[in-house]
Amino acid sequence: MIELLGWVPLFPFLGFLILILAGERLSKPLIAWVGVGSVAASALLAALIGAEFLNGTMQPYRLVLGVWMEVDDLSIPFGFYLDALTVTMLFVVTGVGFLIHVYAAGFMDDDPGYARFFAYINLFVSAMLVLVLADNLVLLYLGWEGVGLGSYLLIGFWYEDPNNGYAARKAFVMTRVGDTALLVGLFLLFTQLHTFDIQLLMLRATSQWTSGSLLPVAAAALLLGGALGKSAQLPLQSWLPDAMAGPTPVSALIHAATMVTAGVYLIARTHALFIMAPSVQFAVAGIGATTLLMAGCSALVQTDIKRILAYSTISQIGYMFLALGVGAWSSAIFHLLTHAFFKALLFLAAGAVIFCFHHEHNIFKMGGLRKAMPLAFWSFMIGSAALSALPFTSGFYSKHEILLAVFDASPGLWAAGCLGAIITGIYSFRLIFVVFFGRKCPVTKARVGWQMSVPLILLGALALLGGTLKIPLDSVFPVLFNHDHTFDLVSVVTALAPFVGLLIAVLFYLTHTFSAQRLAGSGLANQMRIFCFNGWGIDALYGALVVRPFKSIAKLNKNDAVDGIYVAIALLSRVGCSRVSASQTGRIRWYASSVALGAVVIIAIGWLS
Template identity: 50%
Template sequence: MNNLLALIPALPLAGFLILSLTGRHLPKSIIAGIGAGSVSAAALITIFIGMQFLQSPPTGNAYTQTLWQWMQTENFSAGIDLRMDALTLVFVFIITFVGALIHIYSTAFMRHDRDYARFFASMNLFVCSMLLLVMADNLVLMYLGWEGVGLCSFLLIGFWYETPANVAAANKAFYITRIGDTAMAIGLFLLFRELGTLNIPEIMTQAPAHFQPGASNVTWIALLLLAGGMGKSAQLPLQTWLPDAMAGPSPVSALIHAATMVTAGVYLIARMHVVFQLSPVAMAATAAIGAITLFVAGCSAMAQTDIKRILAYSTISQIGYMFLALGVGAWSAGIFHFFTHAFFKALLFLAAGAVIESLHHEHNIFRMGGLKDRMPVVFWTFLAGAAALAALPLISAGFYSKDQILWYAWSAQNGNPMLWLVAIAGALITAFYTTRLMIVVFWGDMKTHIGERPGKAMTIPLMILAVLSIVAGFIEWPHNLVHLSLFSDLVQRYLPETLLQEGHPPEIIFQLVAAAVTLLGVYAGYVLYYKNTSILEQWKASPAMLSLRNFFYKGWGFDDLYDTVFVRPFYFLTRINKSDVFDLLNKGIATTSQRLNEWFSFSQNGSLRWYVVGVLIGIIFVLGLQIWG
């Protein structure tokens, strides 16, 4: 079984290489087969390995494969070593399985694009990089995959590079995530200085013996790793790149938000949980950042009008729930929400792409409407994803994963009532903006004529994801309802068990409150956007409400703040420093070269008389030297 591990990232890598080198000469059917087929084959291998893993757990609860020694110095070595444990298995399954469905959808969605091969080559490389990130047995190889997904996000967000705004969005994503990447790199250097290794199993073993709990050195390392995760997972204050990343094609948005890049930070924290557990400050910071982010992003989602930006802010908010869970020590709950979120968020983005494509690339939800009966497959699948996002009680996968997080936000060892209060407020907001999205897009009068409807290559992945958005949560029930914990039993082979505070209130109280709050959010959205829309008109006439709406619409002003504090001063400094000494030196060299060129060009003017005179002057000069000598 170990020998099959390398095939999982190797197949998408092979697809990337083939399409990059020969794609422009291949028909689209072959390109689609290579692009989608390579990821689908990787998904099948993952399922096979996963079945073997569950039926006959390997020694040490992990499969490993060493391919070759990558680098070796006096006291440092790093190999191309792959590892498949319980945590890796969950992520690899999501990356390959959801990634395969997105690729199949893309074969139809991108069929009219002239850069068909470039698209699938970039998508394959994206999947390969993410697989390397989660399968790496050492942090150096993980960092290679980490930077690979950053590169691929730049290529895919700016895929339609003819539009300047798309290029700006790609640059923004690249620059902002580099902040977190730099912090992570520094954290790795400090970790190696302390432990003398970047091998993950060795770090997990040596860290508890080497670091004193709460010591400054382990706290700095954990905070730097947290900063790296914040950049990739778009958590405050590094969240501003993700809404603009919607400039890419809809399948790219689905891949980034559901299966790859934004989940990398969640994986990093979970993978390095031993280091984080040694730092109460880092754990508290993780929980606080997640709580603040889920609330801020949820408020922004309420005010958006672009269907993909609503889902983008929703992703930021849901990743915030995962960070909150990890910060309070609810490790399995955070990963379980990643698991269910991947299905319903991929579904929502792909269904949104189908709506946008059918409505002639219209993104504004208030120019849609009336699609419920005219696009029934998209409607019912979108409804399944929306139910999971809103966490409708007992009938959606999102309920089972989010309910755990809400419960642990109060009752886990690092939880407290304030974290629970913010999380429950986020649940109310999520239910509200999800209902708003459904009603505005699918009910009411049709405002844009439907063009070409999606074919089977687009609708079949939607139906598969819709089923999973409902049933995927049934593998992990609340303990007070049904004693079924298949998911946590699996991931706790690697992650620690969640510890509860003594004397916590009964779980059923939190479940009833969460259910009531969710239904209240749904009802509020129904009233405001369907039953009694006159309330909204009154709010629009209020300057205070309009200002608040614009504040949320602009993402709480973070872009304006960064533009004022960082971007404009940087441009100002570059302008006043335009002619510094180095520029003058370079300009002097260029000017000197230009003048010499003009002088030498004067001697090559094509006039025979000048050439003869030049020869005579040369002869006289040589004779003069001889006579003088």
């Protein structure tokens, strides 16, 4: 079965080809069968391959697909590489991706671009699978750019609205900044280590380079730049909230199972390089801690239900970066796995609420939906409990493990992580108390179809029980931590942090013991609220430093000075041609005289010299 690994990304790619070429001529049920069925086939095959791998020796398996280049004795093959890390990512991308596809079949049923939507989303899944399966950095980069293309197409899917097109371009351009850094890093690694094969590359790096020297630091920093863009971490995080312009299933797929996890996967896959660059690895932890706090504060004051979840994603990816930065590689991937479950659940539950409110996003125009939409309510309760890391949920096991590992490395970063857990508890249950409790608001629909209900039920079960699905990664990563915090103060404080956030949310948004509006209405607090609401002014800063200067330069150069150079060259060529052509008179005597005169001049020059 494992020999069929190449078909895992091929199934959704074939679905993309069918839908993009013939989708307009197919009926909606057939479109759904192709779009959802291709990912279902991929998920089933990935499950069988994963089961065979985990029940066997768990030795890495390499499938050679072909040869990039073969010249004399130089041969550069490419293929797929399967190990415990790859299996984890396959389960996330295909499993959660399949449930999102099923949900999308119902959510997008009335959309005129039904076939185009499934074509784009299948391409997106296929590219992500190529990224995680690649055995070399060139193939990984191909999948990396394919994910970028897919995100652009999906975020701007409703392109009739100019704002959606702007959000798509913003995501594309900001992630290209990181992609450029990644590409330079690939060139650096190849020129110094003479291979793109990831496993061989890591082996040569550890044997040929000295830890902390310039080359590993530069290479790791460039790879980190690429990871920051795709995973929406400071300073390249502001594209992700605007990516909510896409349909809700797209938001769920980008935030839970695919694009934003690509940066985490890249760092984890090249962890040997980051171990050799301690300063860069510490920067990963610092960026993660800073980002999780900034994004958490922004989520506290948002009013759009999807933007709250978007900032929550940025914050949770920050926890993964924090774990990677202290060397808790397995904990980071474990949180990536559980986050996929509860974040997909939250986004799809939010989509159900939006669907029943006729695409209303403002949480303060909702309320009292606890009884009208029980499935969405319990989905949010389970998802928010896991997001906040309340005990006995999947998020508790992964986030608790991260924070204990962080304490062993840096108590200061642990304190930042605990503060982030408190903030997470506040904004998660603020959303629930505002939307599902309080004043009752009428809904246009109270029920959703089975295509939207079944994925919510299954993801709810995974969000609760997913902590038991941890795949052992000891064969991939070194074991650096052996936690012994079972009943000590650190473990207790870590476990209690989300309860503090929950209590604050109860006092402000359920019992109304304190007034959030009154607290935020004072001068300084209001300014802070606006500041956090606008994403800490990152977009305004980039607008002032990059966007407006670039537009001014473009306006001054509207006639394109560079083109002027080529116009001048063409003009000189035409003038020169006209002068030379004037000498072509067709008179033989004139030609003979010119040749004789030229010969005399050349002889004279030779004689005089």
